[in-house]
Amino acid sequence: MAEWLKDAVFYEIYPQSFQDTNADGIGDFQGIIDRLDYIKELGCNAIWMNPCFESPFGDAGYDVSDYYTAAPRYGTNGDLKRLFDEVHKRGMHILLDLVPGHTSVEHPWFKESLKAQKNPYTDRYIWTDNIWEQPEGIASIKGISDRDGCCVVNFFSHQPALNYGHYICERSWQQPMDAEGPKATIVEMEKVMRFWLQMGCDGFRVDMAGSLVKNDPDGLGTIRLWQTIRPFLDKEFPEAAMVSEWGEPDKSLQAGFDMDFLLHFGPSHYNDLFRCEEPYFSARGKGSAAAFVKNYKESRKKAGEKGLICIPSGNHDMDRLARTLHGDELKVAFAFLLTMPGAPFIYYGDEIGLRYVENLVSVEGGYSRTGSRSPMQWNHGVNLGFSNASPEKLYIPTDDKPNSPTVEDQMKDPNSLYYEVKKLIALRREHSALLSDGDIEFVSDGADGSPLAYIRSSADEKILVVVNPADREAVLNVPGDWKETLYEIGGAVVVEDGKIVIPSKSANLLR
Structure with missing residues (x-):
């Protein structure tokens, strides 16, 4: 694992929506x-930027x-290289x-693969033998060229599968997997x-x-595929980091990835915490973190305890945190997100409570996700500081509802979510027990609205994290x-005779 990942705190940038500097309504490298x-200044020392390669932008x-x-x-x-620099x-x-998929x-x-004549790209994609044979249970495109066959797609009909x-x-x-076509695809992706x-660049989110x-x-073939790619990275770019969109850390970390995301789908129960009818971090106190904790512990055990399992605040595919959590609920949620093992990922704008x-x-294949991809809101200038373009040219409209959050307003308020996130990031980086590779032992699993408590530890310190989102002591x-x-938000705990009395809607870190 790259050494720099141990204290990494990532900030995810959706480049279209972060900062526009040429008034075309779309963010750009100079804006970043x-x-x-x-x-x-927020405290993040690493960035994940969503795709920035040439594209028709159908997705x-x-x-x-x-x-x-x-x-x-x-x-x-050249502009992208300057961003790296x-x-x-x-x-x-x-x-x-x-x-890569x-x-x-x-x-x-x-376009070469579409041709009926055999060429070096004939097998770059997955084709059936004839137009009448569709791959069973898998979407495909067909009838678009002289080549006989159906081509497998991964998601949208304009995304043929490599x-x-x-x-x-x-x-x-x-x-x-060892046929010439698949081997050539791997070689090209390594290039x-x-x-x-x-x-x-310092690595990839895949x-x-x-x-x-x-x-x-069972993912065994895909694990083996990535295991064949990792040695080239270790040899030529030993500090390069690889983060997988897989959602099954026991598989991805075995495959050679440094970190794995928990996703809004799959077995993790991640969204039990933030995005469901009764999120655990809602002050109503009707949610439960127990299924999440059970799966998280099992995943860490399978991944060898030291694997970095990342819990993002959100991303471009999920509802904004602020769609289901509000006010101090967001502060308590960030106290959890920024004290767990694995590198945290903050989706741009979540640190100010940017709304869905x-x-x-x-817009560009966003569908229900479009509301989570709106422009970053910097100040009260034109288009909330995102762009000097006329509003109708914006990639996605800004949030024009009353009290729409901006960086400017949050920085003026010492009690804002922005300053709470900043404080938590600084605290994380000051304590070895809170870093990405620190150990964790759960004391309470947050079942049925009860507190979530865990001990983070390193060779030289132990820190108890106690989170009680519910509106009850x-x-x-x-x-x-x-x-x-x-650290405390929402009131300090009281420790007496081995018991801890925990205020409602609070988070505490004790040593």
Whole structure:
């Protein structure tokens, strides 16, 4: 694992919506450069930037048409390199978003693959033998060229799946992982990674990392595939970080990734905490964290305890935290997010309580996700400081509802969510027990609205974290002698005779 990941706190930037500097209504690389000092001042020392490669933007850039060229809407390759350099000047790191599972139908590889005549790209994608045979249970596109066959797609119909082979081959058109087509795809993706790492990026967040090998029910083929890629990275770029969108840490960490995200789908119960009918972090106190804790403990055990399991505040695919949590509920939630093992990821704007913008028409394949991708709100200037374009040109409308949060307002208020997040990040980086690779032992699992309590530990310290989102006082029996309060929000706990009395809607860190 890259050494810098141990104290990394990531800030996710959706480049379209962060800062526009040329008044076209879309964010750009220069806008990110202009706001790097803001990110550093918050306390984040690493960035994950969503896809920035050339694309027709049918899926917000997750439909790549050229892996080697920056999308002109953001700037040039030279501008992107300058972003890398400016990030490094500030002692920070940056991950690009790699989309290895599919391309756009506009990609030159796919256009060559469409041809009936055999060529080097014939097997770059997954095709059936004839137009009448659809891949069972898998979406496909067909009838769009002279080539006989149906082409597998990964999600939208304009995203043909790249060919990494099948773990179990049941049809004549299903190629094994060691066939020439799949091997050539791996070689090309390694070239893409090498190109950007040599230019200065610090690694990749990998989109749909667990889905590359098809007909792979237990993920064994995809694990093996990534295990073949990791040695090249370790040899040529030992400090490069790899973060997977997989959602199953026991598989992704075994595959060679440094970190794995918990996702809004899959087995983690992550959204039991934030995004369901009764979130655990709601002050109503009707939610439960127990299923999350059970799965988290099992995942850590399978991953070897030291694997970094990342719990993001959100991302471009989820509802905003502030859609279901409000006011001090967000502060208590961040006390949890920023004291758990694994590198935290803060989705841009979550640190000021940026809201989900309701009832928007889909933009670039966003659909229900569009409301979580609205522009960052900096101040009370034109378009809330995001862009000098006329409002109708904005990529997505800003949140124009009353009391819409801005960085400017939050920085004026010492009791704001912004300052609470900043304080928690600073505290995390001051204590070895709270860093990414520190141990964790759960004392209370937050069942049925009860407090969530855990002990973070390193070689030289132990810290007790006690979180009680519910609108009621609680009492816990906690082993140990906890005398020093490092942090509290919502009121301090009272420690007496091995019991801890916990105020409602509070979070405390004790040593």
